[in-house]
Amino acid sequence: MNRINKLFQEKKERILSVYFTAGYPNLDDTVPTIQALQKNGVDLVEIGMPFSDPVADGPVIQYSSLVSLQNGMSIRKLFEQLKDIRQTVDIPLILMGYINPILQYGVEAFCRKCNEIGIDGLIIPDLPLNVYEEEFKAVFEANNLHNIFLITPQTSEGRLQLIDSISSGFIYMVSGNSTTGAKSSVSDFQKSYFERVNSLGLKNPRMIGFGISNAETFGNACKYARGAIIGSAFVKAMEGSGTLEQKVSGFINAIVIQS
Amino acid sequence: MNYQVNEKGYYGEFGGAYIPEMMVPNIEELRLKYLEIINSYDFRQEFVGLLKHYVGRPSPLYLAKRLSEKYQSNIYLKREDLNHTGSHKINNTIGQILVAKKLGKHRIIAETGAGQHGLATATVCALMGLKCIVYMGAVDVERQAPNVKKMRMLGAEVIPALSGNQTLKDATNEAMRDWINNPVDTHYIIGSVVGPHPYPDMVARFQSVISEEIRWQLEEQTGKENPDRIIACVGGGSNAAGAFYHFLDQEKVELIGVEAAGKGIHTPETAATLTLGTPGVLHSSRSILMQTEDGQITEPYSISAGLDYPGIGPMHANLFKTKRAKYLWATDDEVLEAALELTRLEGIIPALESAHALAALKKIQLKPEEITVVNISGRGDKDMDVYLKYFGY
Numbered sequence: 001m002n003r004i005n006k007l008f009q010e011k012k013e014r015i016l017s018v019y020f021t022a023g024y025p026n027l028d029d030t031v032p033t034i035q036a037l038q039k040n041g042v043d044l045v046e047i048g049m050p051f052s053d054p055v056a057d058g059p060v061i062q063y064s065s066l067v068s069l070q071n072g073m074s075i076r077k078l079f080e081q082l083k084d085i086r087q088t089v090d091i092p093l094i095l096m097g098y099i100n101p102i103l104q105y106g107v108e109a110f111c112r113k114c115n116e117i118g119i120d121g122l123i124i125p126d127l128p129l130n131v132y133e134e135e136f137k138a139v140f141e142a143n144n145l146h147n148i149f150l151i152t153p154q155t156s157e158g159r160l161q162l163i164d165s166i167s168s169g170f171i172y173m174v175s176g177n178s179t180t181g182a183k184s185s186v187s188d189f190q191k192s193y194f195e196r197v198n199s200l201g202l203k204n205p206r207m208i209g210f211g212i213s214n215a216e217t218f219g220n221a222c223k224y225a226r227g228a229i230i231g232s233a234f235v236k237a238m239e240g241s242g243t244l245e246q247k248v249s250g251f252i253n254a255i256v257i258q259s
Numbered sequence: 260m261n262y263q264v265n266e267k268g269y270y271g272e273f274g275g276a277y278i279p280e281m282m283v284p285n286i287e288e289l290r291l292k293y294l295e296i297i298n299s300y301d302f303r304q305e306f307v308g309l310l311k312h313y314v315g316r317p318s319p320l321y322l323a324k325r326l327s328e329k330y331q332s333n334i335y336l337k338r339e340d341l342n343h344t345g346s347h348k349i350n351n352t353i354g355q356i357l358v359a360k361k362l363g364k365h366r367i368i369a370e371t372g373a374g375q376h377g378l379a380t381a382t383v384c385a386l387m388g389l390k391c392i393v394y395m396g397a398v399d400v401e402r403q404a405p406n407v408k409k410m411r412m413l414g415a416e417v418i419p420a421l422s423g424n425q426t427l428k429d430a431t432n433e434a435m436r437d438w439i440n441n442p443v444d445t446h447y448i449i450g451s452v453v454g455p456h457p458y459p460d461m462v463a464r465f466q467s468v469i470s471e472e473i474r475w476q477l478e479e480q481t482g483k484e485n486p487d488r489i490i491a492c493v494g495g496g497s498n499a500a501g502a503f504y505h506f507l508d509q510e511k512v513e514l515i516g517v518e519a520a521g522k523g524i525h526t527p528e529t530a531a532t533l534t535l536g537t538p539g540v541l542h543s544s545r546s547i548l549m550q551t552e553d554g555q556i557t558e559p560y561s562i563s564a565g566l567d568y569p570g571i572g573p574m575h576a577n578l579f580k581t582k583r584a585k586y587l588w589a590t591d592d593e594v595l596e597a598a599l600e601l602t603r604l605e606g607i608i609p610a611l612e613s614a615h616a617l618a619a620l621k622k623i624q625l626k627p628e629e630i631t632v633v634n635i636s637g638r639g640d641k642d643m644d645v646y647l648k649y650f651g652y
Contacts, residue, residue: 042607052555055435056279062422074553099277100540104554125279126543155444158284174281177442198438238317 003092003120004146004169006224007043008205015227016218016255017207018234019096020063022250023073025238028083032037033238036132036248038091039258046123046229049075056125058181060232075105079113086118096123108139115143121169123148146252148172153193157200158223164202173197173206173225181232182211185242186220194224215255215259230255262574262583264509266538268456271580273573276455277543281439284647285447288362290457296361297354297464310468313386314343315348318469320476322631325604335486335632337473339498339556341462346637347466347498352448354465356383359446364389365446370434371492372399372427373565373612374406375637376450381415384557391415394433396426401566406641424558427494427568431542449580451495455543459500466501472577473632476503481630488513488623492615492632493586494530494566496575498636503584506579514584515623516575517615523590530559531577531588534573541569546576562591562645563611565637589618595649597621598639610637611645 014165018037022030035044050065050073057065075097085093095114102110102124114122114170122145127136132147146169151160153176163171175190176182179236186194197206207231208221220230237251238244268274268290290469296302310316316530319338327334339347352369360366367384369391371377377393384391393410399409410417424525425431431453438447478484481644489506491499493516506512521529529535535635539554549569551556560569578584589597598614601607609617611637617634625631639646646652 052423053432055432055542056281056439058436066422069555072270074555076553098540100548100556101549101554103539104537104550104552126277126540128277131275131277152281152442154284155280158286177281178440179281179436182440258473 001077002144002146002169003090007092008170011043011225014222015207016041017229018042018252019044019046019225019229019231020077021048021050021061021068021235023068023071024064024235025067027071027073028081029244030078031085032244033248034085034089034093036245037167037252038089038167040249040252042091042252044092044094046094046096046231047078049078049101051098051101054098057177058179058232060181060236062194064235073112075101079117082117089150092120093118094121094123095119099124099126107136111139111143111145114145119145121146121148123172125150127185129163129166137166146155147220150174151197153189160197160200160202163202167204170205170207171202171224172229173208175208175221178210180210191224198224218255260388260581260583262544262581264456264460264574268319270573270577273544273546274456274459275545277540277545279453281442282435282455285438285442285456292362293358293457293461296358297461300461302361305357306354308612310350310415312580313350314353315341316468317472317476318342319503319624320473320480323605326601328641329604330625331622331627333630334346335477335630335633336607336622337469337502337634338571339469340607340635340638344375344379345640346375346379346610347430347469347501348376348450350468350495350501351450351462351465352376352379355407355446355448355461356389359389359448360387362446363572364446365442366441367448368391368392368394368434368437368445369448369450370394370427370430371450372396372430372567373542373563374399374403374410374611374641376564377410377415380404380448380450381410381505384415384456385413386617392437394420394430394437396420398428399427399430403564403641408468412546413650416565426564428556433522435542437492451497452500452574453542453544453570459544459574462497463500463504463574466497467504469501470497470503470505477630477632482597483630485512485592486632487511487629487630488515489634490619492517492612492636493571493575494568494612494633498634500572502632502634508584514578515619516586516618517562518586518588519566519592519615520588521560521562524588530556530562530567530569533570533575533586534588544573546570546573547579563615565610565612587588587619587622591620593618595646598646599650601605607635608633608639608641611642613637634643
């Protein structure tokens with residue numbers, strides 16, 4: 001069974017997913033970061049594949065992507081780093097990135113490699129639903145990869161139902177109208193959006209992301225979904241001083257213990 | 260062959276809408292409504308009226324006698340430089356501001372490179388009383404200072420884009436991020452035939468007034484509707500799309516686009532996308548791009564701030580692939596010489612962008628009986644510092 005489905009079967013609430021940019025702050029931080037996240041109790045990890053023009057991202061992830069690329073990161077390099085990851089890590093792993101570098105690598109070769117390494121899902125913000133269905137779905141499924149779709153407060157009910165029908169891992173519920181890293185607290189507007197989505201009886205579980213940055217926002221988001229995703233705040237925390245292990249445990253403990 | 264966009268938003272294999280979910284409602288709304296809006300009687304009346312009385316259309320089609328003598332042929336100039344705000348960009352912004360109003364949007368955003376599209380957007384926003392925010396690469400803010408001042412005087416907020424190379428590509432990224440953050444009240448006026456469907460088609464339709472006029476003006480002056488060739492510069496490709504539009508199906512009319520080669524196509528400092536690029540997805544459409552093997556977009560260079568874009572509109576990628584149009588390139592030096600040549604022979608100072616089209620005259624065989632139309636997409640006022648520095652006046 002795909003590790004994402006297993007996670008959602010076993011853990012019913014407060015699922016913590018963390019995004020980080022591969023190759024940031026240092027090129028070889030990728031694997032130690034994943035290991036430290038698992039060790040500190042994170043349930044799911046989203047590994048960011050940097051792109052030169054990340055239009056859905058705010059300044060923190062833009063900056064980490066730029067540094068990572070300057071460090072020499074590429075899909076090829078990332079696959080090299082991750083080749084033995086399943087010897088030490090057993091939580092679900094998702095790759096997140098934009099479509100163009102994947103197209104240049106070759107979609108089929110990319111998916112095969114993901115499967116070989118033990119990647120469980122992909123989040124590709126600029127892969128539209130119709131193109132996914134026509135060109136990508138078959139090869140994703142053949143390689144046991146879940147495609148995770150995003151929804152926003154503007155997503156219509158018809159489209160929500162459509163996304164639910166072709167999703168198989170979870171649905172990524174974007175908390176508001178924003179790029180990544182926006183400040184957020186659960187406003188009345190968001191509350192009614194979360195409640196509206198929850199009332200639809202969708203078959204896929206939801207995770208809330210964008211603007212989740214600390215124990216308080218994580219705790220709030222968990223009231224409206226199976227869990228939440230932290231990205232920019234974690235990436236920012238990795239810039240500080242201390243060892244990688246200290247930074248990861250300091251950040252994650254503050255979320256898990258206090259929320 | 261059909262060179263127009265198909266019902267799925269593609270030109271051959273190029274185009275589409277590779278947009279994040281956050282942009283879906285706006286793009287879908289536009290896709291479902293744009294044709295109905297722009298084909299409506301009310302819209303046509305207002306659009307055509309503004310083009311005539313506000314922009315000053317039709318722009319002249321002028322037989323450049325001394326230039327023709329020099330090249331031993333018949334060269335006509337389509338004078339988009341004489342439009343209000345100094346370039347073809349206003350044709351599109353007039354169209355899109357009317358669409359934005361029909362969609363009930365109150366806030367307008369735009370990206371700009373040379374500042375011509377930003378200026379044209381700021382102008383129509385002032386005309387309609389709408390709030391205007393223009394994203395412009397920080398480097399371009401510096402090198403196109405006169406346009407920045409004009410935009411500010413017109414009431415627009417000019418926000419320098421500080422990411423990447425701080426030019427047109429980065430300004431476009433910032434505008435897209437703004438739209439993601441402001442999805443309800445905002446319309447994004449894209450300035451070229453790039454971006455997700457339906458933008459390339461919508462912008463091409465608004466710019467198609469250029470070739471519509473060329474046809475009847477040429478017939479009026481020569482008795483022929485079709486020239487032998489049309490030459491236009493291409494960055495994203497909007498003035499070329501407009502100049503080619505009504506001739507796409509006239510296969511005998513040779514269509515030539517001219518890209519910015521910067522310091523040369525064998526140097527890293529170039530923006531000759533079709534000459535050097537490969538297929539990929541940038542700014543939400545599948546086209547031909549300048550990128551690394553790993554799919555990272557490379558930073559283009561051109562002396563002209565309006566052409567240093569690492570992609571090109573999907574319509575042009577398809578015209579290139581099907582060989583319906585030919586794409587040449589011109590270096591900075593060739594462009595500067597061509598600008599001076601037109602200035603001295605005809606008393607017209609062209610924009611650096613348009614001078615790329617003129618530079619192509621030296622690269623093709625012109626026969627004495629042939630008619631060539633060169634699209635002068637903009638005027639050179641904004642480029643005076645560059646010209647003065649190069650020629651040392």
